[in-house]
Amino acid sequence: MKYALFLGCKIPSRLPAYELSARAVLGRLGVTLVDLEFDCCGYPARNVSRDAFVLSAARNLALAERAGLDVLAPCTCCFGTLRHAIRFLHEDAELRLRVKQALAAERLTWSGNTAVEHLLPLLAREIGADTLAAAVCAPRTGLRVAAQYGCHALRPSNVARMDNPMAPTIFETLIRATGATPVDWPRRLDCCGDPLHEANGPLAASMTRGKISDALESGAQAICTVCPHCHLRFDAVPAGAADPAIPVLLYTQLLGLALGLSAKSLGL
Amino acid sequence: MKDASCISCDVAVIGAGMAGMAAALFAAQRGLRCVQIGNGGSLLFASGLLDLLGVYPVAERRLWRSPYEALALLAREQAEHPMARLAVASIRSAFESFVTALASAGLRYAPLGEFNRKVLTSIGTVKTTFGVPRSMIAGAAALEARPPCLLVDFRGLREFSARQIVATLGERWPGLRHQRIEFPGAESAPELYAAHLARALESRLMRERTINLVKPLLGDARAVGFPAVLGLARAGEVHAAFEEALGMPVFEIPTMPTSVPGLRLLGALETAVSKLGVRRRHQASVRALVFSAGAGPATLELDGAQGGERVVARAVVLATGRFTGRGLTAYRGQVRESILGLPVHQPDSRETWHQRDFLDPSGHAINRAGLEIDSAWRPLDAAGRPAWPRLFAAGSILAHQDWMRAKCGSGLAIATAWGAVEQVARQLRRVGAG
Amino acid sequence: MSQALFQTALYASLALCALGLVWRASAWFLVRIGPDVREITFSERVAAVYRGTIAALFSRDLLGLAGAFFLDVLLLRRLFAHEKLRWFGHLLVLVGFTLLLSMHALAPLVTANLFQGYQPTLAPYLLLRDLCGAMVLAGVAMIYFGRRRPQPGLAQPRRPLGMVFIALLGFVLLTGFLLEGHKIASPRAFQRMTERYVGYSDAQELEPLRALWASEFAVAFDHLKAPIDPGLVAQGRKLHSDACASCHARPESAFVSFPVARMLAPVTGLLDAARADVWLLYLHVFACFLGLASLPFTRLFHAVAVPLSLLVNAAATNRGYSSAGRAVQRALALDACVRCGICDARCSVAPLARNLGNAGLLPSHKLIASAALANGRLLRPGRESDALRAADGAFLCTDCGRCTSSCPAGLDLEDLWQAARGDLVAAGLPAPAHWVQERPALDWAESLGSGCGLHAFSDADAACAPLSADRNSFSRCVQCQTCTNVCPVVAHSIEKADGVDLTPQKVMNLLRLGLRDLALGSRMVWDCATCYQCQEICPERVRVTDIMCELRALAVQRLGAVRGTRGRS
Numbered sequence A: 001m002k003y004a005l006f007l008g009c010k011i012p013s014r015l016p017a018y019e020l021s022a023r024a025v026l027g028r029l030g031v032t033l034v035d036l037e038f039d040c041c042g043y044p045a046r047n048v049s050r051d052a053f054v055l056s057a058a059r060n061l062a063l064a065e066r067a068g069l070d071v072l073a074p075c076t077c078c079f080g081t082l083r084h085a086i087r088f089l090h091e092d093a094e095l096r097l098r099v100k101q102a103l104a105a106e107r108l109t110w111s112g113n114t115a116v117e118h119l120l121p122l123l124a125r126e127i128g129a130d131t132l133a134a135a136v137c138a139p140r141t142g143l144r145v146a147a148q149y150g151c152h153a154l155r156p157s158n159v160a161r162m163d164n165p166m167a168p169t170i171f172e173t174l175i176r177a178t179g180a181t182p183v184d185w186p187r188r189l190d191c192c193g194d195p196l197h198e199a200n201g202p203l204a205a206s207m208t209r210g211k212i213s214d215a216l217e218s219g220a221q222a223i224c225t226v227c228p229h230c231h232l233r234f235d236a237v238p239a240g241a242a243d244p245a246i247p248v249l250l251y252t253q254l255l256g257l258a259l260g261l262s263a264k265s266l267g268l
Numbered sequence B: 001m002k003d004a005s006c007i008s009c010d011v012a013v014i015g016a017g018m019a020g021m022a023a024a025l026f027a028a029q030r031g032l033r034c035v036q037i038g039n040g041g042s043l044l045f046a047s048g049l050l051d052l053l054g055v056y057p058v059a060e061r062r063l064w065r066s067p068y069e070a071l072a073l074l075a076r077e078q079a080e081h082p083m084a085r086l087a088v089a090s091i092r093s094a095f096e097s098f099v100t101a102l103a104s105a106g107l108r109y110a111p112l113g114e115f116n117r118k119v120l121t122s123i124g125t126v127k128t129t130f131g132v133p134r135s136m137i138a139g140a141a142a143l144e145a146r147p148p149c150l151l152v153d154f155r156g157l158r159e160f161s162a163r164q165i166v167a168t169l170g171e172r173w174p175g176l177r178h179q180r181i182e183f184p185g186a187e188s189a190p191e192l193y194a195a196h197l198a199r200a201l202e203s204r205l206m207r208e209r210t211i212n213l214v215k216p217l218l219g220d221a222r223a224v225g226f227p228a229v230l231g232l233a234r235a236g237e238v239h240a241a242f243e244e245a246l247g248m249p250v251f252e253i254p255t256m257p258t259s260v261p262g263l264r265l266l267g268a269l270e271t272a273v274s275k276l277g278v279r280r281r282h283q284a285s286v287r288a289l290v291f292s293a294g295a296g297p298a299t300l301e302l303d304g305a306q307g308g309e310r311v312v313a314r315a316v317v318l319a320t321g322r323f324t325g326r327g328l329t330a331y332r333g334q335v336r337e338s339i340l341g342l343p344v345h346q347p348d349s350r351e352t353w354h355q356r357d358f359l360d361p362s363g364h365a366i367n368r369a370g371l372e373i374d375s376a377w378r379p380l381d382a383a384g385r386p387a388w389p390r391l392f393a394a395g396s397i398l399a400h401q402d403w404m405r406a407k408c409g410s411g412l413a414i415a416t417a418w419g420a421v422e423q424v425a426r427q428l429r430r431v432g433a434g
Numbered sequence C: 001m002s003q004a005l006f007q008t009a010l011y012a013s014l015a016l017c018a019l020g021l022v023w024r025a026s027a028w029f030l031v032r033i034g035p036d037v038r039e040i041t042f043s044e045r046v047a048a049v050y051r052g053t054i055a056a057l058f059s060r061d062l063l064g065l066a067g068a069f070f071l072d073v074l075l076l077r078r079l080f081a082h083e084k085l086r087w088f089g090h091l092l093v094l095v096g097f098t099l100l101l102s103m104h105a106l107a108p109l110v111t112a113n114l115f116q117g118y119q120p121t122l123a124p125y126l127l128l129r130d131l132c133g134a135m136v137l138a139g140v141a142m143i144y145f146g147r148r149r150p151q152p153g154l155a156q157p158r159r160p161l162g163m164v165f166i167a168l169l170g171f172v173l174l175t176g177f178l179l180e181g182h183k184i185a186s187p188r189a190f191q192r193m194t195e196r197y198v199g200y201s202d203a204q205e206l207e208p209l210r211a212l213w214a215s216e217f218a219v220a221f222d223h224l225k226a227p228i229d230p231g232l233v234a235q236g237r238k239l240h241s242d243a244c245a246s247c248h249a250r251p252e253s254a255f256v257s258f259p260v261a262r263m264l265a266p267v268t269g270l271l272d273a274a275r276a277d278v279w280l281l282y283l284h285v286f287a288c289f290l291g292l293a294s295l296p297f298t299r300l301f302h303a304v305a306v307p308l309s310l311l312v313n314a315a316a317t318n319r320g321y322s323s324a325g326r327a328v329q330r331a332l333a334l335d336a337c338v339r340c341g342i343c344d345a346r347c348s349v350a351p352l353a354r355n356l357g358n359a360g361l362l363p364s365h366k367l368i369a370s371a372a373l374a375n376g377r378l379l380r381p382g383r384e385s386d387a388l389r390a391a392d393g394a395f396l397c398t399d400c401g402r403c404t405s406s407c408p409a410g411l412d413l414e415d416l417w418q419a420a421r422g423d424l425v426a427a428g429l430p431a432p433a434h435w436v437q438e439r440p441a442l443d444w445a446e447s448l449g450s451g452c453g454l455h456a457f458s459d460a461d462a463a464c465a466p467l468s469a470d471r472n473s474f475s476r477c478v479q480c481q482t483c484t485n486v487c488p489v490v491a492h493s494i495e496k497a498d499g500v501d502l503t504p505q506k507v508m509n510l511l512r513l514g515l516r517d518l519a520l521g522s523r524m525v526w527d528c529a530t531c532y533q534c535q536e537i538c539p540e541r542v543r544v545t546d547i548m549c550e551l552r553a554l555a556v557q558r559l560g561a562v563r564g565t566r567g568r569s
Helices: A010-014 A016-028 A043-047 A050-067 A076-091 A093-104 A119-135 A170-177 A201-217 A228-235 A251-258 B018-029 B040-045 B067-077 B088-104 B134-145 B162-169 B194-200 B204-217 B235-246 B260-275 B409-433 C003-030 C042-057 C061-074 C077-082 C084-105 C125-145 C162-185 C187-197 C204-216 C230-243 C257-273 C276-297 C299-316 C323-336 C342-346 C350-356 C363-374 C384-394 C402-406 C413-426 C432-436 C441-447 C459-464 C482-486 C488-492 C504-512 C516-520 C523-527 C533-537 C544-563
Strands: A002-005 A032-034 A070-072 A144-148 A222-225 A248-250 B006-014 B034-037 B117-120 B126-129 B149-154 B176-181 B223-227 B250-253 B279-281 B286-291 B298-302 B309-318 B328-330 B335-337 B391-393
Touching: A002 A050, A010 A016, A010 A228, A016 A032, A016 A248, A016 A251, A043 A050, A043 A076, A043 C350, A043 C544, A050 A070, A050 A076, A050 A093, A050 C350, A050 C459, A076 A093, A076 A228, A119 A170, A119 A251, A144 A170, A170 A251, A201 A222, A201 A228, A201 C488, A222 A228, A222 A251, A228 A248, A248 A251, B006 B018, B006 B298, B006 B409, B018 B034, B018 B040, B018 B088, B018 B260, B018 B309, B018 B409, B034 B309, B040 B260, B040 C533, B067 B088, B088 B260, B088 B409, B117 B134, B134 B223, B134 B235, B134 B250, B149 B162, B149 B204, B162 B176, B176 B204, B194 B260, B194 C482, B194 C488, B204 B235, B223 B235, B235 B250, B260 B279, B260 C482, B309 B409, B391 B409, C003 C042, C003 C276, C003 C299, C003 C323, C042 C061, C042 C299, C042 C323, C061 C077, C061 C299, C077 C084, C084 C125, C125 C162, C162 C257, C162 C276, C162 C299, C187 C204, C187 C257, C204 C230, C257 C276, C276 C299, C299 C323, C323 C363, C323 C413, C342 C363, C342 C402, C363 C384, C363 C413, C384 C413, C402 C413, C432 C523, C432 C544, C441 C516, C441 C544, C459 C544, C482 C504, C482 C533, C488 C523, C504 C516, C504 C523, C504 C544, C516 C523, C516 C544, C523 C544, C533 C544
Parallel strands: A002 A032, A002 A070, A144 A222, A222 A248, B006 B034, B006 B309, B034 B279, B149 B176, B149 B223, B223 B250, B309 B391
Antiparallel strands: B117 B126, B286 B298, B298 B309, B328 B335
16 A cells, blocks of 8 residues: 655644654555655635635645555545545536646646545555454553544545544544544534634634533543644643643554554654 | 445445435345435434324324324225335334334434324424434323423524413413523523534533523423423433433423434434444435346446446435425426436326315325335336336335325335335345345 | 055945944844734843843853854755755855955965965965865855746745845956966066066066966966977076075966966956056955945845854754744844745745735745835835735745745744734734624625625636535525534534624525625634535535635635725724
8 A cells, every 4th residue: 555645734843743653553554655745735725716725736636646646644624625626626627627727837737536545544444443453462441532533534425435424433443443442422523623713713712622521521531633633723722721621642643552653653 | 546436235225314214224234235325414304203104094184093003094995005015013113123223323212102192393283293202202291191391492592482382282281381591601692593502401511500590490390391402412311411400301392393303313313324334425416327137236326526436236225205305306297206217106287286275185196196116115117017126115205195194204214114125135135046 | 455445445344344234133133023022122132132142152052052053054954955056055155255265365364374484376375265266156156056946927036135245256256366367477467576586687687587487387478479498498497496486386276267367368468558467456355345345235144144043043942932032033034034945945835826826925925024014114005915915925824834944044934924924913914714804794795886795796706606606506505504503603602692693504595695795704604614514414415615615715805806905004
């Protein structure tokens, strides 16, 4: 298995532990990761110009296509944005033409053959939760974990194509593979609040607080994430603050620990 | 780079209303690999109450206490009615399977029993139904015994008025009172939405604050009714907490659709099929359905994002509903099945679709339009033969039923899905053996 | 050269340079970037720098500082990591220039004291001087040809007098080589030297020496052309070793000036007649003085600001910055940046910048805008569109940090961008979510001239917001409220009376009624978290969230066009 690793903007600058742990875990599982000169997925431009957003995404897809690789996007927002761009390119012929022309100026082409994959299905289906469970040598038995899917991993389901958007099981299955126990929490499918943190801070904070309280009330000892935005959002609440706080763990870190990798190699 | 856009399965269920969900559920329970296409949006219009058969014959508007007796009569008198094709024992099994699956997905129903029940609606009328969620069952008991009872509503929740229910029922139920309270923390909100309250009440703190507001209002009440906002994913827990804290039976009254009970039902069904490994395609519809001859599979071309997707299925269940579900399409002079253009049993001409009087108790001919099927639940082609050996149909797309007037919507969906899936399994075994 | 003139010019340029440096440095204590440092006074900054310097010099940090000086300042480690050619060029210039300055320009003070019997005309000094000059020339060429091309289709950032500095440097080197070449070839210089050191007055007696110098020292005597009698040359050797050899080595090792001398040979007579040795020296020296005086005002200033910035960074690594220290560091960053364009090439949103045609997204432009905002120029009348573009660019930055990690000057650009965004907000130029919501939705609809909000969709609108332009995408909506029921934004707004003005279902209804423009400025549209709950569950499969995103993009374009300068303070 070989993928072009699309780290996006947030992971290298704000959450290098995600890159570190993803590389460590995937390396152990025999997945080869290739680094290409990717740029922004295009997400910030969605509120400004559809063309600019799709073009920025398509340029990345074209780079992967030139390298003959599928893209693996550990950031759920990048994953969603790249797949949205593919959707828009498929359904809008004029947009497709404009993008193709713009890419041609850089001698790039997009022919729609690049798949964009997320860590969860890669681990659960390509590698297989059973394979993971078999490879686990230090099971995290007794750890109760709340799975935070992240909106764009699930919705819209015809873009994300990951799991049942109303009742997903893929993340819980992967948590079980590490020996930990996934908790059922009512707000598990809700937004973490991060997208609104600049536009409406109090509202975003209210959404985050709601989720953390819910996870705690449901008996979770930690929230497990697969998106830097969600992760940093929960992580921003310091323990002991007036607001409820909860430890946050990246799934790659949880899995890495279960696979017997050192905490240091996982950025812990 | 791989082509991930083709998946294969034993059975493809087209449709995600009550019948489609039931069919996918029953198929998966039988161990069939199932793909289900369609979003579950139409379930949001459900009240959470599961009708079996309330009225028969429709023209006489005769209400039945025992749905099974009504079914027996229906089977004798209207052999072409889809529910007449099933043994009563099968219908029982279907309902039990269905509510058991819902319970395991967190949505509990009161034990089904033998009889229909009467429950309150949000406008104060009484509805006859069969399967009642646990959170509403105390309402049925209260309606029967009529003890002193408090109905609570929330300022800003426009879709539910306790005052109106009391105004409608007060003469016949003297101990019925109503009180309006502010939803804690939402005192300044001009408008409230049921689902938001339901989610908020899943937090222990919000629950306690609400209960504390209600307690002083109880008076002599021996039961308390609320709009159906007592929790969403944790409805059972929230309801139990209210009963414990208030020390008396607490019941919910379904609000106008789209309602919290609809969201709960949708959530529970999605959870149930998801746990059984049904692969769902929510935001997709079938662009083309092609059958291969003989024992070969059917191929479904789905539209949706990213250049579409192909599903290869050994059998197909059509549960696309009638007009609102878009299973049937009305053209100028004719009704046709939407995906394959199958012939539809329908009135001879458009003039005879409806009675002159819209409220005519016997209903309208167009409301009994639908697909004709053979004894194995397979829709027929123009020549009267099965359109394809492993194409089946279930739910309201079937002809010769008027589920709305007969109060048999869920019953029709669940029972016919059971029947159709039974045939799917049989036919697949035959193909597998051959 | 007249000693008085030389000294006057030297001291004048030194004074100018010093004044310029003081002026530039004062900015580091005065310029305010970022709302967090607005209250910090001049004296607080001076005190912070003083304390920081003392703390760095008299603690274990000194080691780190020394390391940074060696690796970052002298060896240009950060540049090496990103641009090998330019790094090599810089290294050549740095070494060549330093040696020329100390060993050649300051020879009487430095070289003569270090090396016994130093003469500029002896080996190896002939070779070394030319070598240093050539290193500087080659380095400048490498820097020039290794420079970044500007982003295609976007304006190039304005650079601080880059060419003036390169021209001056080139001129100094050119006059230096010409001067040396001319002096090698000049019979007049020969004459002056022999009059002084040989003392013969008879021209004939010097003929053997002339023959030797013409054949071996490339002096261009008119009458001594090849072939020169070897006997005569041999005769001259005796005299040469007595009078000249102690100070003069053969000039071939001056590998630049010697060929120059050869080339000048045909015109040496003319140049001698014109006293080229005098005016070339004047040009050479005065160009040097000009360079010195203009140092604080040209791009060469980065040779001061960058090392300082690197050292301040190194000193602050362990302690972090105080607010006052941060204020200084930000101001220093403005001077240290030479618009090399490495950050622009690495910028994550460069493709967005190209597609939007707004260079304001790129780091170098943002830095210029930050400076212009700090000194108030950006807010002057007539520059409204520049200001708006700068704000548009600033708020599309993803804070990916690639500019910071690639900056050869080690500038903390992310901190600068964050500070600049704060300044933009304070200047009434916030992100779209905020400027749109400064006015009620109805007010915007009126500004669009669409009265009740009716506005025909143009082709351009349809291209950027195809779903919102197409009735089929929203006319299916049956107003069932499901979208509102599942919306976390509406759910979390019930605590506030002024939560959201509309609900998703009401936004869809506005579209159905043809009142799109009323939705553009609505808080619901701008507070949408794009979580896609509504779109996923909609029974009619209306793409509610996709439409919300489109409406925002449409709002930025439409409302941006009628926004004008309103709201600016």
